[in-house]
Amino acid sequence: MASRDNHYEAAFETFLRNRRVPYVAVDEARRSLAADEGSLKNVDFLVSAAQSRTWLVDVKGRRFPSGGTRQFWKNWSTRDDLRSLARWEQLFGASAQGLFVFAYNIVGEWSPLPAERLFEYRGALYGFVGIRLREYACHARLISPKWETVAMPAREFRRLAEPVENFL
Numbered sequence: 001m002a003s004r005d006n007h008y009e010a011a012f013e014t015f016l017r018n019r020r021v022p023y024v025a026v027d028e029a030r031r032s033l034a035a036d037e038g039s040l041k042n043v044d045f046l047v048s049a050a051q052s053r054t055w056l057v058d059v060k061g062r063r064f065p066s067g068g069t070r071q072f073w074k075n076w077s078t079r080d081d082l083r084s085l086a087r088w089e090q091l092f093g094a095s096a097q098g099l100f101v102f103a104y105n106i107v108g109e110w111s112p113l114p115a116e117r118l119f120e121y122r123g124a125l126y127g128f129v130g131i132r133l134r135e136y137a138c139h140a141r142l143i144s145p146k147w148e149t150v151a152m153p154a155r156e157f158r159r160l161a162e163p164v165e166n167f168l
Contacts, residue, residue: 006059006061007061007105007121007122007124008059008060008061008103008105008126009044009059009061009103010121011103011105011119011121011122011124011126012044012045012057012059012101012103012126012128013025013045014119014121015119015121015126015128015164016045016047018119019165019168021047021048021049021168022047022048023045023046023047023048024045024046025044025045026042026043026044026045026046027042028042028044040084040087040088041058041080041081041084041085042084043056043057043058043084043085043088043098044057044058044059045057045059047099047167047168049167049168050168052095053095053096053097054092054095054096054097055096055097055098055099055167056085056088056089056092056096056097056098056099056133057099057100057101058077058081058085058098058099058100058101059101059103060075060076060077060100060101060102060103061103061105062074062075062102062103062104062105063104063105063107064104064105064106064107064108064110064111064112064127065107065108065110070108072110072112072154073112073154073157073158074151075100075102075131075136075151075152075154075157075161076143076149076150076151077100077136077140077149077150077151078147078148078149078150079148079149079150080148081100082133082136082137082140082150085098085100085133086098086133086137089133097132097133097134098132098133098134099130099131099132099133099167100130100131100132100133100136101128101129101130101164102128102129102130102131102161103126103127103128104126104127104128104129105124105125105126106118106124106125106126106127111125111127112127112129113127113128113129113163117163117165128163128164128165129161129162129163129164130161130162130163130164130166130167131152131157131160131161131162135160136152136160139152139153139156139157139160140152141153
């Protein structure tokens with residue numbers, strides 16, 4: 001089950017339920033153990049889509065805009081997220097693909113999506129934007145060696161990311 005304490009994941013799960021998209025929420029309490037590489041960060045959701053595709057979804061919650069300087073399109077992740085999601089793709093096989101879903105909590109007058117594509121959850125608005133793991137990994141650059149975080153340049157992210165409905 002997805003963490004009900006994480007409002008980004010809870011909002012995304014409600015979004016899926018409201019659209020009657022088949023999914024499984026994954027228990028994140030413990031990391032999975034893989035024979036050759038130690039532990040793997042679990043995905044947040046397994047989502048069934050058209051053409052027998054399964055999306056291995058890792059939800060990344062961000063505010064839009066974020067920070068005191070009104071930064072837009074924050075899309076950071078960790079190297080561990082990339083490594084684990086890539087390994088899950090291998091384990092699930094060709095019909096499964098990794099997908100980062102950036103769940104943007106709208107906190108200003110700007111939004112990553114048009115108003116009709118925003119989702120209301122518990123009085124807050126969310127914009128769900130997806131990007132395939134392979135595209136994200138190809139363009140991600142290290143932003144913090146200490147925290148092992150990576151991010152895509154905002155321009156590339158905006159070009160490649162799509163409303164999550166396009167993946168369903």
